[in-house]
Amino acid sequence: MTEIKTAEELNKKYLREGMWPTIFCNGCGNGVVLEYTFWALEELGWDMDKVVFVSGIGCSSRLPGYINADGLHTTHGRALAFATGIKAANPDLNVIVFTGDGDCAGIGGNHFIHAARRNIDMTVIMINNFIYGMTGGQLAPTTPFGSIATTAPYGNIEHPFDICNLAKALGANYVARWTVTHPYQPIKSLKRALQKKGFSLVEFLAPCPTAYGRRNKLGDIKKLWKWYEDHTILLEDYERIMSYGSEEEKEAMKDMFPIGVFQDIDKPGFFEEYQKLVARLMGKNNKKTAETEAVIKK
């Protein structure tokens, strides 16, 4: 077993300490997601020179700047496109994408759909705070029905996007949703997602006290973090209630978020298939050249 590190040693190894403290607001969940990622990487014991962090634009997308590893801060919504390029250029690298809900589900929605469909070998960590936090709290595609936002001052009348079920339908290899308030399951889940070949998505429900909690009267930081615990339910329990529960129980599930592992399969990834294709065609070509040479010799 490897040596267990204290937090200070962990920070020395993974943080670009000159950049700290972060610009995140007080009580923001982004830092906690970063901490869980570090513990997952520490458990795996990966070489940090072989890990690349990619991000788009947004609060969560500032995270690669704080990590002592190679990172790419790209244009809004296009993090997955850049990540695909990195993986295509050098398949030895482990690509981790930090992205927000506006970045991944809103502006980069189609990139997300096609990256998941093609099963490209990368780990996407989507931090969902229900709002466009950095630009001042505009309505995001994941904002729950009825919430208040700057661009929806009388309540949101749109229905939110369920990214996990979308990724599941697209056949991503690993899909999970967790909140930042439960520490232990997400670390194990992240470890699994990082090891997985093919597309893996881990969605984090992270509190945004400044742009979301304050406008929706969810209280101070402690109450907001408690709200996340009260409004989430394990996926297994959720499914049991939806199939066998009474009408009242089903009604109570309406504003709950199921958390847990949505999908865990082993489908060959895009680059695996691509290498197989190259090997097959190279074999064919070699055969052809041999035949031609034989004909010429005759």
Next chain:
Amino acid sequence: MIVVNEDWCKGCNLCIERCPVNALEESDTINRRGVRPPRLKEVNECNCCRLCELVCPDFAITVIPEEKKKDVKKPLLRSPVGGINR
């Protein structure tokens, strides 16, 4: 024992709220942001579970097990995901 990097603390007090044995409190001193960073209480039951480390969004807390007490079973440094360093 916990060590707090006072310059990084933003004063969300989530560590104090979430400590399972209620071992933390606000300190008397104010850091340069004008918030009171956490500290261990004089009398505490800290068992080095490292939850405060994990829950701190600003990486400000480090838990270090004390090795002085001989009569008490030595608290060991645990990994947050299970397993004890031997």
